[in-house]
Amino acid sequence: MNGLGIEFKGVEKSFLREDGSRQVILNRVNFSIPAxxxxxxxxxxxxxxxVTLKLILGLMHADSGQIFVGENDTTxxxxxxxxxxxxxxxxxxxxxxxxxxxxxxxxxxxxLRERTKKTxxxxxxxxxxxxxxLELLGHENKFxxxxxxxxxxxxxxxxxxxxxxxxxxxxxxxTGLDPxxxxxIYQLFAQTQKQVGYTSIIxxxxxxxxxxxxxxxxxxxxxxxxxxxxxxxxxxxxxxHIQKFVKTTMGEIxxxxxxxx
Amino acid sequence: MQQxxxxxxxxxxxxxxxxxxxMGVYLLQIIQGCFRRPFRFSELMRxxxxxGAGSLVVIFFTAASTGMVLGLQGYxxxxxxxxxxxxxxxxxxxxxxxxxxxxxxxxxxxxAGSAMCAELGIMRISEQVDALDCMAIDxxxxxxxxxxxxxxxxxxxxTALFDVVGIAGGxxxxxxxxxxxxxxxxxxxxxxxxxHDIMLGTVKSFVFAVLIVWICTGRGYFVHVIRGAGxxxxxxxxxxxxxxxxxxxxxxxxxxxxxxILI
Numbered sequence: 001m002n003g004l005g006i007e008f009k010g011v012e013k014s015f016l017r018e019d020g021s022r023q024v025i026l027n028r029v030n031f032s033i034p035a036x037x038x039x040x041x042x043x044x045x046x047x048x049x050x051v052t053l054k055l056i057l058g059l060m061h062a063d064s065g066q067i068f069v070g071e072n073d074t075t076x077x078x079x080x081x082x083x084x085x086x087x088x089x090x091x092x093x094x095x096x097x098x099x100x101x102x103x104x105x106x107x108x109x110x111x112l113r114e115r116t117k118k119t120x121x122x123x124x125x126x127x128x129x130x131x132x133x134l135e136l137l138g139h140e141n142k143f144x145x146x147x148x149x150x151x152x153x154x155x156x157x158x159x160x161x162x163x164x165x166x167x168x169x170x171x172x173x174x175t176g177l178d179p180x181x182x183x184x185i186y187q188l189f190a191q192t193q194k195q196v197g198y199t200s201i202i203x204x205x206x207x208x209x210x211x212x213x214x215x216x217x218x219x220x221x222x223x224x225x226x227x228x229x230x231x232x233x234x235x236x237x238x239x240x241h242i243q244k245f246v247k248t249t250m251g252e253i254x255x256x257x258x259x260x261x
Numbered sequence: 262m263q264q265x266x267x268x269x270x271x272x273x274x275x276x277x278x279x280x281x282x283x284m285g286v287y288l289l290q291i292i293q294g295c296f297r298r299p300f301r302f303s304e305l306m307r308x309x310x311x312x313g314a315g316s317l318v319v320i321f322f323t324a325a326s327t328g329m330v331l332g333l334q335g336y337x338x339x340x341x342x343x344x345x346x347x348x349x350x351x352x353x354x355x356x357x358x359x360x361x362x363x364x365x366x367x368x369x370x371x372x373a374g375s376a377m378c379a380e381l382g383i384m385r386i387s388e389q390v391d392a393l394d395c396m397a398i399d400x401x402x403x404x405x406x407x408x409x410x411x412x413x414x415x416x417x418x419x420t421a422l423f424d425v426v427g428i429a430g431g432x433x434x435x436x437x438x439x440x441x442x443x444x445x446x447x448x449x450x451x452x453x454x455x456x457h458d459i460m461l462g463t464v465k466s467f468v469f470a471v472l473i474v475w476i477c478t479g480r481g482y483f484v485h486v487i488r489g490a491g492x493x494x495x496x497x498x499x500x501x502x503x504x505x506x507x508x509x510x511x512x513x514x515x516x517x518x519x520x521x522i523l524i
Binding site for chain 1: 272383387388389391392394395396397398399403
């Protein structure tokens with residue numbers, strides 16, 4: 001297993017509103033994400049899912065508390081140490097965040113050119129192998145604007161996997177994709193995680209489908225977090241906001257399951 | 262009601278101070294990025310082409326028209342005192358010390374500054390800047406600092422071009438159209454323009470280059486945290502307008518300050 005574990009200890013994060021008041025996003029939350037497993041972070045809009053990812057990456061700083069990635073407290077480290085820690089991460093952004101002015105090949109080769117001392121030939125071999133695995137061979141000279149939504153995500157995934165990350169973060173990875181493509185993308189995640197063995201954190205609205213991948217589920221609500229050791233256990237929660245969340249996001253699937261139970 | 266006004270005022274004040282502090286740190290990061298290795302020579306060349314070569318046409322026409330207007334206006338004023346022979350020195354001093362650096366900077370801010378701001382703003386809202394951070398690639402070294410270096414090379418050269426074309430424009434208007442003696446035009450220029458005047462214009466063009474890149478890229482880079490900018494495409498258009506207005510005003514303010522200090 002390659003992955004690193006993550007631990008939040010009493011983390012607080014709030015933002016200043018236009019009227020001068022503060023909006024609390026995370027209110028002294030404590031949880032840990034086990035190494036090498038897949039954890040799904042779910043919750044409604046504006047509940048702080050993407051903020052949680054940015055805090056893990058050190059792109060945003062917590063108001064208080066500690067965030068451990070392996071042995072490193074990301075709230076304390078800065079500069080080169082933080083930069084080195086970030087090389088352990090791979091991130092697939094909501095819109096894939098491919099560089100518009102670069103081709104698919106250049107996008108995927110970018111981390112190898114910038115972060116390794118590999119020769120251009122070695123880079124070419126590695127990039128083309130990755131593109132072949134992700135069924136993007138033949139599209140390497142296209143620009144992101146010429147790709148479909150699913151192809152963009154696959155190119156983003158190829159780029160994120162180049163430095164062999166120990167933690168993969170997926171921010172709403174299937175937004176804007178049709179159900180078939182969504183299923184394919186999730187299968188791809190499961191497959192790559194099996195191959196690389198990274199710790200996987202998925203932020204998603206696409207609850208029923210993503211739960212097939214999850215080892216653990218974290219539900220964010222009004223600054224608090226509820227951690228469930230399995231996707232199935234979420235339906236047995238007696239908390240009213242969780243029941244409401246189950247009803248609105250999982251709909252028929254779990255409700256029919258409940259009737260059977 | 263009164264309390265709300267005080268809260269809003271305090272909040273606005275805090276926001277301005279935060280914004281200034283953020284921009285100060287940002288300027289230091291751009292300067293640091295110029296010295297980080299590996300240096301991106303290809304990006305510097307791309308920016309030189311965009312900021313420098315791409316601005317040649319607009320600078321040429323602005324300089325030619327400014328020089329010709331100066332030639333005509335100068336002749337009209339000097340003719341009243343029978344001092345047409347001073348036209349060369351009047352046109353050249355005005356262009357080298359003031360109009361050359363200022364108008365070049367305003368043209369570059371409008372043409373290249375707005376594009377730099379929009380490019381960074383779009384990269385920010387589409388998470389491309391975050392993607393660079395996540396790959397541990399320094400965005401300053403990678404694509405912001407080369408813009409500063411390119412502007413520091415391009416703007417003084419464009420200013421020099423502006424001065425030359427402007428003086429030629431003044432010559433055409435003054436000598437060919439109004440009949441000023443060509444010898445006195447160049448002699449007046451040669452006897453009145455000193456190295457100090459050229460240095461003043463050059464220092465201004467360097468300072469204006471820094472101001473344009475700093476303000477224009479900064480507004481785009483911080484599009485997501487600028488108070489009242491909103492979100493998405495509208496926020497980019499809003500900060501792009503802000504960037505051009507702020508950089509133009511800053512150029513005019515610094516023009517006065519530098520003239521007052523260095524003259």
